[in-house]
Amino acid sequence: MTAPTLDALDALESEAIHIFREVAGEFDRPVILFSGGKDSTVLVHLAVKAFAPAPVPFPLLHVDTGHNFPEVIAFRDELVARLGLRLVVAHVQDWIDDGRLTERPDGTRNPLQTVPLLDTIAEHRFDAVFGGGRRDEERARAKERIISLRDAFGRWDPRSQRPELWNLYNGRHAPGEHVRVFPISNWTELDVWRYIRRERIALPSIYFSHRRAVFRRDGMWLAEGPWGGPRGTEALEERTVRYRTVGDGSCTGAVESTASTVDEIIAEVTASRLTERGATRADDRLSEAAMEDRKREGYF
Amino acid sequence: MTDLLRFATAGSVDDGKSTLVGRLLFDTKSVLADQIEAVTRASVDKGLATPDLSLLVDGLRAEREQGITIDVAYRYFSTPKRGFVLADTPGHVQYTRNTVTGASTAELAVLLVDARHGVVEQTRRHAAVLALLRVPRLVLAINKIDLVDYDEAVLTAIGKDFAGLAASLGFESVVTIPVSALVGDNVVERSERTPWYDGPTLLGYLESVPVTGPEIDRPFRMPVQYVIRDHATDYRGYAGQVGAGTVAPGDEVVVLPAGIRTSVTSVDTADGPLPAAGAGRSITVRLADDIDIARGDLLAAAGAAPAVTNELDATLCWLADKPLRPGARLLLKHGTRTTPVIVGALGERLDTDAVAWVEGTEQLGINDIARVALRTADPLPVDPYAEIRATGSFLLIDPPSGNTLAAGLVGHPLQVS
Ligand SMILES: Nc1nc2c(ncn2[C@@H]2O[C@H](COP(=O)(O)OP(=O)(O)O)[C@@H](O)[C@H]2O)c(=O)[nH]1
Numbered sequence: 001m002t003a004p005t006l007d008a009l010d011a012l013e014s015e016a017i018h019i020f021r022e023v024a025g026e027f028d029r030p031v032i033l034f035s036g037g038k039d040s041t042v043l044v045h046l047a048v049k050a051f052a053p054a055p056v057p058f059p060l061l062h063v064d065t066g067h068n069f070p071e072v073i074a075f076r077d078e079l080v081a082r083l084g085l086r087l088v089v090a091h092v093q094d095w096i097d098d099g100r101l102t103e104r105p106d107g108t109r110n111p112l113q114t115v116p117l118l119d120t121i122a123e124h125r126f127d128a129v130f131g132g133g134r135r136d137e138e139r140a141r142a143k144e145r146i147i148s149l150r151d152a153f154g155r156w157d158p159r160s161q162r163p164e165l166w167n168l169y170n171g172r173h174a175p176g177e178h179v180r181v182f183p184i185s186n187w188t189e190l191d192v193w194r195y196i197r198r199e200r201i202a203l204p205s206i207y208f209s210h211r212r213a214v215f216r217r218d219g220m221w222l223a224e225g226p227w228g229g230p231r232g233t234e235a236l237e238e239r240t241v242r243y244r245t246v247g248d249g250s251c252t253g254a255v256e257s258t259a260s261t262v263d264e265i266i267a268e269v270t271a272s273r274l275t276e277r278g279a280t281r282a283d284d285r286l287s288e289a290a291m292e293d294r295k296r297e298g299y300f
Numbered sequence: 301m302t303d304l305l306r307f308a309t310a311g312s313v314d315d316g317k318s319t320l321v322g323r324l325l326f327d328t329k330s331v332l333a334d335q336i337e338a339v340t341r342a343s344v345d346k347g348l349a350t351p352d353l354s355l356l357v358d359g360l361r362a363e364r365e366q367g368i369t370i371d372v373a374y375r376y377f378s379t380p381k382r383g384f385v386l387a388d389t390p391g392h393v394q395y396t397r398n399t400v401t402g403a404s405t406a407e408l409a410v411l412l413v414d415a416r417h418g419v420v421e422q423t424r425r426h427a428a429v430l431a432l433l434r435v436p437r438l439v440l441a442i443n444k445i446d447l448v449d450y451d452e453a454v455l456t457a458i459g460k461d462f463a464g465l466a467a468s469l470g471f472e473s474v475v476t477i478p479v480s481a482l483v484g485d486n487v488v489e490r491s492e493r494t495p496w497y498d499g500p501t502l503l504g505y506l507e508s509v510p511v512t513g514p515e516i517d518r519p520f521r522m523p524v525q526y527v528i529r530d531h532a533t534d535y536r537g538y539a540g541q542v543g544a545g546t547v548a549p550g551d552e553v554v555v556l557p558a559g560i561r562t563s564v565t566s567v568d569t570a571d572g573p574l575p576a577a578g579a580g581r582s583i584t585v586r587l588a589d590d591i592d593i594a595r596g597d598l599l600a601a602a603g604a605a606p607a608v609t610n611e612l613d614a615t616l617c618w619l620a621d622k623p624l625r626p627g628a629r630l631l632l633k634h635g636t637r638t639t640p641v642i643v644g645a646l647g648e649r650l651d652t653d654a655v656a657w658v659e660g661t662e663q664l665g666i667n668d669i670a671r672v673a674l675r676t677a678d679p680l681p682v683d684p685y686a687e688i689r690a691t692g693s694f695l696l697i698d699p700p701s702g703n704t705l706a707a708g709l710v711g712h713p714l715q716v717s
Binding site: 017 | 581
């Protein structure tokens with residue numbers, strides 16, 4: 001019996017499943033960082049496939065900025081209930097309320113996620129944190145390892161990364177340290193969408209075209225919300241939009257789009273002239289090295 | 301069906317590797333508007349007339365400051381025929397570490413030379429490391445042919461020079477392609493300035509070469525990663541990624557190191573059972589007999605099982621600043637098993653300049669490649685690396701820091717003739 005050769009998605013899926021199983025075999029307390037976005041939803045789907053028919057042997061962690069799209073929270077809760085997973089939520093608001101964090105003048109909470117994330121990792125003694133980061137997202141990620149060591153302060157040191165050879169991952173770490181694990185490192189945005197189509201993976205409705213009241217700021221369409229806006233001369237208008245990433249409502253922009261199915265989104269992404277972060281995340285525009293700086297300080 | 305090719309690039313500093321990779325990304329339309337804009341802006345700031353495509357592929361801040369590439373970077377592009385994962389391995393002082401890392405997952409390597417300089421010391425070193433890691437296919441890209449007036453004689457001379465080296469290193473075939481990364485000749489578009497060249501463009505070759513490595517034709521090997529038990533359905537299966545060969549229901553297998561024989565009853569995935577699974581596929585295997593199997597064990601074809609041994613004769617690529625001396629007590633990770641190891645005598649060292657094995661030294665320093673005897677606490681089922689990469693490769697790990705110290709290859713995968 002000859003085995004069929006693997007196509008690109010099969011190969012990427014097998015690689016991701018291998019990584020999930022390595023971590024389950026070598027770590028005591030893994031967790032999947034879950035935002036409700038497409039990459040983390042694909043991650044959960046892969047985790048389910050890695051351990052089927054047994055349940056996924058670790059919980060999900062959501063760092064909740066409080067600036068949410070209600071559709072995403074509903075999606076999260078439905079997914080967790082359907083799969084029988086355990087969900088840990090770190091509310092950024094709790095850190096603001098007790099003074100461990102201060103609200104930024106611009107109201108953006110994306111940069112505030114780092115401290116709640118690290119505190120929660122320490123509190124639950126998580127030793128491996130799965131994230132949906134991909135190396136094609138942005139130049140600073142191109143050299144990220146699949147299993148990446150973080151010190152007790154959550155910091156990433158690009159200078160002293162362990163070489164990653166064959167498919168032999170070295171996850172050894174000292175007490176207090178943890179690793180970040182990126183099972184879909186080698187996927188591109190298009191691979192993710194094609195996989196969503198092939199596997200019929202459900203996503204939050206905001207990924208698909210809909211009418212929404214939005215206003216223009218820094219070249220992006222932002223949704224109205226308690227996080228600030230519209231302000232000054234910014235005016236609300238109804239637009240046909242969709243989101244390409246899910247994040248903090250204050251800085252995640254919508255793009256004008258009529259793509260209402262996965263097929264239409266694939267067509268749009270194929271023809272796209274902007275990478276997803278460039279198009280929709282205000283905080284990545286701060287500087288070219290913004291991502292690298294945030295990674296150093298423990299954000300993904 | 302589109303498939304996936306993993307390949308690596310290697311070359312010495314200034315041969316134009318960043319430009320070539322930037323060109324591949326640019327000409328396959330894998331670079332998007334905002335990235336082009338950023339590079340154009342940066343190029344104008346540097347006083348350049350045309351966008352410097354090498355800026356597309358330079359990553360971390362430290363490197364931007366120093367203007368050199370210092371670590372393996374992964375790039376992605378695709379054509380309608382195929383997806384590509386490119387391990388871009390920079391060539392300077394850390395070249396062994398980087399080339400070994402990039403080559404370890406590659407089915408093909410593109411080695412770059414500057415048409416004006418031809419085969420230089422760095423070329424020989426890189427070729428030796430690629431041969432040691434047994435990258436199945438090699439492309440020699442002769443770059444900057446615009447600077448030698450597209451002269452056929454130059455290509456022929458370099459090609460001949462390299463062919464001798466490649467043959468002595470055991471490469472079965474080398475494809476030589478004249479390119480200009482800067483101008484774009486023969487990278488994606490066929491050049492009109494090289495009418496004497498009738499071979500494929502670089503991308504054309506990358507698109508057409510078979511992706512399956514030699515692993516698929518070897519006997520079945522699968523390290524057990526995890527035992528999947530579902531109490532609700534009374535399910536018990538052994539999860540892993542097929543390392544070599546294929547496996548199908550009914551196959552006789554042996555569980556190592558214990559040496560117990562049994563047969564496969566089912567090859568499962570979350571999407572249902574498969575009639576057979578080949579190298580690279582993640583599966584869950586169910587077996588006919590109730591045997592005590594755990595993470596760290598290996599399932600292997602019963603008729604062609606590997607030797608189980610505590611004594612390894614191996615080749616090491618030393619990747620750490622801290623030197624290695626005989627007597628060192630370290631950890632060895634092979635497949636899914638990690639076991640204590642004691643380093644014995646050091647043997648011959650690879651002189652990468654002369655590309656020859658030479659008399660050994662007292663200790664190994666960073667980037668050294670040498671033969672070594674190892675004694676492991678647990679017996680390991682190993683194959684020679686030259687035959688099966690999955691069961692012939694291992695890591696050496698520093699117990700206190702957990703750092704990866706060496707890439708290990710069972711046996712002597714590089715014979716220089
Ligand atoms: N004339 C010419 N110059 C090239 C070519 N490829 C690269 N270069 C130049 O060679 C220099 C080194 O190229 P770079 O890509 O940075 O080399 P790397 O160190 O190998 O990554 C740069 O000035 C490039 O513009 C080529 O095909 N023709």
